[in-house]
Amino acid sequence: MYLxxxxxxEIGELVRSLVELKKKTCLCSVCFNLxxxxxxxxxxxxxxxxxxxCVVEGPAEVMAIEQTGAFKGLYHVLHGVISPMDGIGPxxxxxxxxxxxxxxxxVEEVVIATGTRVxxxxxxxxxxxxxxxxxxxVTRLASGMPCGGEVKYIDPVTLKxxxxxxxxx
Amino acid sequence: MYLxxxxxxEIGELVRSLVELKKKTCLCSVCFNLxxxxxxxxxxxxxxxxxxxCVVEGPAEVMAIEQTGAFKGLYHVLHGVISPMDGIGPxxxxxxxxxxxxxxxxVEEVVIATGTRVxxxxxxxxxxxxxxxxxxxVTRLASGMPCGGEVKYIDPVTLKxxxxxxxxx
Numbered sequence: 463m464y465l466x467x468x469x470x471x472e473i474g475e476l477v478r479s480l481v482e483l484k485k486k487t488c489l490c491s492v493c494f495n496l497x498x499x500x501x502x503x504x505x506x507x508x509x510x511x512x513x514x515x516c517v518v519e520g521p522a523e524v525m526a527i528e529q530t531g532a533f534k535g536l537y538h539v540l541h542g543v544i545s546p547m548d549g550i551g552p553x554x555x556x557x558x559x560x561x562x563x564x565x566x567x568x569v570e571e572v573v574i575a576t577g578t579r580v581x582x583x584x585x586x587x588x589x590x591x592x593x594x595x596x597x598x599x600v601t602r603l604a605s606g607m608p609c610g611g612e613v614k615y616i617d618p619v620t621l622k623x624x625x626x627x628x629x630x631x
Numbered sequence: 632m633y634l635x636x637x638x639x640x641e642i643g644e645l646v647r648s649l650v651e652l653k654k655k656t657c658l659c660s661v662c663f664n665l666x667x668x669x670x671x672x673x674x675x676x677x678x679x680x681x682x683x684x685c686v687v688e689g690p691a692e693v694m695a696i697e698q699t700g701a702f703k704g705l706y707h708v709l710h711g712v713i714s715p716m717d718g719i720g721p722x723x724x725x726x727x728x729x730x731x732x733x734x735x736x737x738v739e740e741v742v743i744a745t746g747t748r749v750x751x752x753x754x755x756x757x758x759x760x761x762x763x764x765x766x767x768x769v770t771r772l773a774s775g776m777p778c779g780g781e782v783k784y785i786d787p788v789t790l791k792x793x794x795x796x797x798x799x800x
Contacts, residue, residue, distance in 0.1 A: 516794075522783040530791035573797055577781040590800050603782075604796035606773030608789040612746040613772075614691040620777040622699035625685075627773035628742055631759050 492563070494539040494556050496521045504528075504536060511535040513570040517560060517589060519543055519577060527575065535573070538563065543581040544588055552588060560589070564596045571599040578605060661732070663708040663725050665690045673697075673706060680704040682739040686729060686758060688712055688746060696744065704742070707732065712750040713757055721757060729758070733765045740768040747774060 465473065489495070490502035497503070504510065504524070514535025518524055524537050542555040552558075564572065574589055576582035586602055593600045606624040607616060616624070634642065658664070659671035666672070673679065673693070683704025687693055693706050711724040721727075733741065743758055745751035755771055762769045775793040776785060785793070 518782060520783070526783045526785065526787070526790060527794065530787045530794060532791040532794040573794070574800070575782055575794070578776045578778050579781065582781075586800070600800055601797040602800045603793040604773060604775030604798060605778065605793075606775040607747045608777045608780075609747050609774065609786065609792060610788070611777075612748065612751075613687060613744055614689070614695045616695070617778065618695070618699045619779070621695060621772075622701040623778060624772040624774075625696065625699060625701040625742070625744070628770040629773060631743070631755070631769055631771045 489539075493537045494541060494559065495524050495537055512568060514573070515560075515563070515569050515571070516573040516575050518575050519582065519585075523575065533573075535571075540576070540585070543576055543585040545581045545584075552592075557589070557592070561592060561596075564593065564598055569598055571601060573601045573603070575603050578603075658708075662706045663710060663728065664693050664706055681737060683742070684732070684738050684740070685742040685744050687744050688751065688754075692744065702742075704740075709745070709754070712745055712754040714750045714753075721761075724754075726758070726761070730761060730765075733762065733767055738767055740770060742770050742772070744772050747772075 486498045487496055488498070488500070490497040490505055491500050492505040493502060495502050495504065499506075511534050515538050516527060516533055516535055517538045517540060518527065519540055519542065521539060524539060527533050538556065538560050540555040540557065540560070542550055544550060544552055544555065563569070572589075572593055574586045576585045590600050590602075605620075606627055607613075607620065613621065655667045656665055657667070657669070659666040659674055660669050661674040662671060664671050664673065668675075680703050684707050685696060685702055685704055686707045686709060687696065688709055688711065690708060693708060696702050707725065707729050709724040709726065709729070711719055713719060713721055713724065732738070741758075741762055743755045745754045759769050759771075774789075775796055776782075776789065782790065
């Protein structure tokens with residue numbers, strides 16, 4: 463309804479933006495994140511730790527992790543997760559590209575930051591297995607209690623993980 | 632409205648249950664969990680690990696952790712958390728009782744399972760400090776991504792913790 467009442471100028475601007483969005487957006491040739499240049503600003507930033515690569519499912523995850531300010535390395539965007547139920551295997555996402563990138567040396571730690579649903583965990587296991595052949599430290603996001611949580615309201619599976627993975631303080 | 636239409640017998644049963652609830656429920660003299668006997672069934676169960684004590688805020692947390700099946704030790708129920716804003720100090724919850732219990736030897740690990748809100752974290756820090764004087768391992772529930780979570784939807788504070796506390800796989 464908003465668009466029906468919008469002026470021709472507004473509609474024109476929207477159309478131009480949509481066309482430009484498609485035209486200007488590409489994937490970074492290094493990390494496969496969305497970018498408007500061949501190498502994205504994150505990969506091009508020499509002040510970031512070039513030995514640390516965080517593997518994520520998609521561009522939205524890059525944004526979420528950047529927002530935390532906790533990560534100063536580079537990313538690798540898989541564009542999906544392995545999901546046999548949906549017919550998605552490693553060959554359908556950017557796994558080959560990740561292994562090629564790691565094989566080129568330089569990277570010392572790969573942080574697997576896929577989600578904690580079945581597909582995300584399975585993808586993490588698969589990648590950890592594949593990465594064993596390379597001389598890199600493979601790490602995974604910590605699992606446990608979310609911040610601000612009350613023990614009695616946490617789902618049993620998360621609570622079980624939090625008890626099992628308890629750590630010395 | 633249900634009670635208005637309930638029979639005398641139903642009302643009588645409810646009244647008896649309420650009176651019995653108050654009369655029969657006491658606190659376990661060891662762990663301070665709700666119980667109907669002086670020593671609760673968990674503390675009385677010799678098959679449980681007597682060297683492991685999990686410190687929780689209240690009886691609901693005992694139920695939640697029991698439900699996971701991941702913990703086979705004993706509990707200590709604080710009946711609250713330290714919250715200076717609400718005028719609740721260590722002397723208002725079962726801290727003295729915990730330290731006395733640990734001081735009696737036998738316990739080798741104390742798992743601090745207070746929540747991850749400010750008061751829960753502050754209580755955990757306080758207890759960790761107090762427990763330094765004793766010869767016990769002090770651990771905390773793992774913090775991080777809850778199970779079934781997607782990275783892009785996790786709150787930034789939890790995601791920051793998950794990145795910082797990542798572990799080798």
